[in-house]
Amino acid sequence: MSKPPRVWVSSATPRKGEVLRVRAQIEHVMESGLRQDAEGRIRPRNIVTRFEARLGQALLFAWEPGISVSQNPYIEFTFVARESGELNMLWKDDQGQTISASKGIAVG
Numbered sequence: 001m002s003k004p005p006r007v008w009v010s011s012a013t014p015r016k017g018e019v020l021r022v023r024a025q026i027e028h029v030m031e032s033g034l035r036q037d038a039e040g041r042i043r044p045r046n047i048v049t050r051f052e053a054r055l056g057q058a059l060l061f062a063w064e065p066g067i068s069v070s071q072n073p074y075i076e077f078t079f080v081a082r083e084s085g086e087l088n089m090l091w092k093d094d095q096g097q098t099i100s101a102s103k104g105i106a107v108g
Helices: none
Strands: 006-009 019-025 048-055 058-063 074-080 085-093 098-105
Touching: 006 098, 019 085, 048 074, 058 074
Parallel strands: none
Antiparallel strands: 006 019, 019 074, 048 058, 048 085, 085 098
16 A cells, blocks of 8 residues: 555535535555465455544544455545535555545535
């Protein structure tokens, strides 16, 4: 997870009550732990185990994917704009690595 996540928000300045769409993608191998390398050794499992999206301290969305998710996971979710704040997204994987991204939301 060395490259920064790609994040798109439908509006950075929504009206109160407007539904916002968020699209986010990271580059990650999502190795299931079920495949073998050329020498027949099992490749260690390393998948994204948790994704969280928060507006300020409020949890908007949480996802715990399994091994069937393809590499470079893409996620899309919506929420209703009720207040301004920082939209913070966090991904965690089996190896303990984390990556985050944020976008400011100013409700008008």
